[in-house]
Amino acid sequence: MTTLEAPPATDLPRAEAPAPPRLIRPSRLAALLVLVAMLAFSIYALSTLDFTWSNVLGSVANAVKVFQEMDPISLPGPADLAYLIGLTLGIVILGTVVAALISVPVAWLAAENTTPAAGLRWLGRAVGVVTRAVPDVVLALAFSLTFALGSPLPGIFAIGIHSVGMISKLFADAIEHSDDGPRLAIRAAGGSRSQEFWGGVFPQVLPSWIATALHRFDINLRGSAILGYAGVGASGTPCASPSSTSPRATAAASGSRP
């Protein structure tokens, strides 16, 4: 098998030409300075804290007291418990599904290789950053003011909105890591932009998207008890309403002393 050879060596730069001098790039220098500054600030901050080992020993008694007060945790009856667990699962599943659905267009905007315009890319990223920044508990508290106490809707909305931050970010990353080839093939065959995305990108990213959604579902399930305490109907709700359970269990759930 004969292949064409490279053009004659006389056209090429000489091998023994001196290497260009190595420069310290400004971005690397800036990164180093920031790192040093952060380290210095951490040391200063630690030195100003009233942190002594005798204080730590003194707080052990407090910790013991808290755990003693948790002792008789009163759980709701089996039927109530099953209902609350089912409700929690429902809220978390719906919230995560809503978030995953909202994340698809957001990720499409935010991914470098699919965004229709640079400005829209920033919009997509901004949606991700803002929804990530507002904690779901805060959203739940805000939404619970607009619905009846114990209604599951605020929980679904809170999880649905807050999870968009993480899910859309990871969805967009998956899009950016996908192979451009199949998209190009569809474009070369006269396909539209949406056909490029659903035919060339989506099948490639689907496994990663499912993994991301399941991971977020797991996180949301763990966080759901505290959402219940925020006034959203879920397994955390009995902790928040003193009439349905003992104040001691409430204390345990909220993590604060009565």
Next chain:
Amino acid sequence: MNGTATAPIVTISGLTKRFGSNRALHDVDLTVARGEVVVLLGLSGSGKSTLLRHIDGLESPSEGSLDVLGERVETLSQKSLRSLRSRVAMIFQQFELVPSLTVLENVLTGALSRLSGPRLGVWTYPRALRRQALGHLDRVGLLEKAYERSELLSGGQQQRVAIARALMQEPQILLADEPVASLDPESSEQVMRLIREIAADDGLTVICSLHQVDLALGWGDRIVGLRHGEVVLDTPTDGLTKSQVMEVYGRVTPTAELRAIETELATESLLLTRGAEA
């Protein structure tokens, strides 16, 4: 190139393409007649891919003009460009199939331009298209692989799937960008023969880029040589010898020619040794 029998299907004149300060194509003139099988020969970076992408309307020229299937490519709207692309099929060095989809669904994506909106899954395509896709798979000899995931196929098989996908477009022109550069010699030969057969049977015009002189000589009607984005050779294949082609590439100094011959000999003896070992 006048008269109905050899009416040009592609006419390129004065095509120059720059990417920033890098000049990929320089003042390229090329006319391809309907039904012609043309080989674009050149080293990597010589502008073969860029030229093919222009013919499919995937790039717009910095200077010059392109007429493809009677359309003035550089003046077309996005919508007309899509319609042009649907009539010009393209296959690629890396096949560019979706690995996780079945062979059949990959072939069906070739018909997307005839459908409105996206499709997910084989069953979302009309029955007539599914039947057509199976027919094309039969033609490339892969009907029994229709429901396998395309990533499980060998390179040669994947390229044949890509050819079936191209046929779904019912194209008038087939562009092939280094279609066998990632394949072993046996699969290469099979794929090249398949393209030739299909071109002859369907009266397709084919423009195929290659970097292997041997493959090009026995295959196309005409060879167009590119070097540093310029056309340096445009000649019918009949009676053309390898040394004539090599001359175009290694013409500057006698040592370069010598080197080309040396490398050729070295490669061939290496292949012979491998053959003897096997």
